[in-house]
Amino acid sequence: DVKVTQSSRYLVKRTGEKVFLECVQDMDHENMFWYRQDPGLGLRLIYFSYDVKMKEKGDIPEGYSVSREKKERFSLILESASTNQTSMYLCASSTWTSGGGETQYFGPGTRLLVL
Amino acid sequence: GENVEQHPSTLSVQEGDSAVIKCTYSDSASNYFPWYKQELGKGPQLIIDIRSNVGEKKDQRIAVTLNKTAKHFSLHITETQPEDSAVYFCAASKDTGRRALTFGSGTRLQVQP
Numbered sequence: 001d002v003k004v005t006q007s008s009r010y011l012v013k014r015t016g017e018k019v020f021l022e023c024v025q026d027m028d029h030e031n032m033f034w035y036r037q038d039p040g041l042g043l044r045l046i047y048f049s050y051d052v053k054m055k056e057k058g059d060i061p062e063g064y065s066v067s068r069e070k071k072e073r074f075s076l077i078l079e080s081a082s083t084n085q086t087s088m089y090l091c092a093s094s095t096w097t098s099g100g101g102e103t104q105y106f107g108p109g110t111r112l113l114v115l
Numbered sequence: 116g117e118n119v120e121q122h123p124s125t126l127s128v129q130e131g132d133s134a135v136i137k138c139t140y141s142d143s144a145s146n147y148f149p150w151y152k153q154e155l156g157k158g159p160q161l162i163i164d165i166r167s168n169v170g171e172k173k174d175q176r177i178a179v180t181l182n183k184t185a186k187h188f189s190l191h192i193t194e195t196q197p198e199d200s201a202v203y204f205c206a207a208s209k210d211t212g213r214r215a216l217t218f219g220s221g222t223r224l225q226v227q228p
Contacts (some may be wrong), residue, residue, distance in 0.1 A: 044218075
């Protein structure tokens with residue numbers, strides 16, 4: 001069974017703090033993704049990575065950065081947390097298949113509250 | 116880039132009835148259309164998908180249809196059960212360029228016993 005774990009289920013931080021969200025997958029997947037989920041907006045892609053030390057901006061990268069030093073781990077960093085970054089953060093992973101259409105496996109999410 | 120619109124945002128049905136959720140996409144190059152189900156407190160999980168060379172796909176009580184000309188696809192759940200209650204997301208992607216999924220806004224399905 002594919003397992004994607006996220007370091008925290010709930011997190012409370014202060015405005016201006018640096019926040020690290022960690023994601024680990026155990027299936028040797030090449031691709032990893034970070035989304036945020038907000039009511040009425042669905043899942044919006046923040047950053048993704050197709051390989052170690054590689055990253056690409058998604059649709060809403062502003063205010064975020066990422067790090068992928070090892071294949072199994074993908075970290076999302078909020079350099080200076082703001083209240084509008086209060087949200088549910090979901091990590092996912094997938095492996096390449098010919099012709100595209102890779103299934104993404106999601107972690108349980110981290111609910112972040114920025115005060 | 117791709118834009119996926121999903122409706123309705125909420126859907127309430129009686130147990131045993133059918134439920135239909137519809138999505139439209141904007142990028143004619145998109146060729147992969149998965150549906151994910153998110154139960155309370157969990158991450159989304161793939162339940163069914165369809166590729167652009169297929170018009171319909173069925174898996175027990177769930178089916179997905181695709182109309183490439185109109186750029187819309189739908190999820191059909193028959194004989195709904197209380198355990199079908201969840202948030203459902205449609206998504207689209209293509210096999211060239213950026214292959215990441217673009218998700219719809221989600222539909223909260225409530226099956227009343």
